[in-house]
Amino acid sequence: MATVKNLAxxxxxxxxxxxxxxxxxxxxMRTKRKVRRNVKRYxxxxxxxxx
Numbered sequence: 001m002a003t004v005k006n007l008a009x010x011x012x013x014x015x016x017x018x019x020x021x022x023x024x025x026x027x028x029m030r031t032k033r034k035v036r037r038n039v040k041r042y043x044x045x046x047x048x049x050x051x
Contacts, residue, residue: 016042016049 005013019040028036042049 013049020044 019038020042021038022041023035023038
């Protein structure tokens with residue numbers, strides 16, 4: 001990816017980067033393992049983000 005991007009695209013990519021984290025362990029324990037994974041995670045090789 002090019003290093004020169006417009007600001008709006010950079011902000012969107014940074015937001016997605018922050019959402020691409022595993023579920024915290026305390027959330028899994030508090031929900032008694034009903035919530036195990038983060039549904040907002042994305043496969044960056046397979047899925048194209050909105051530009």
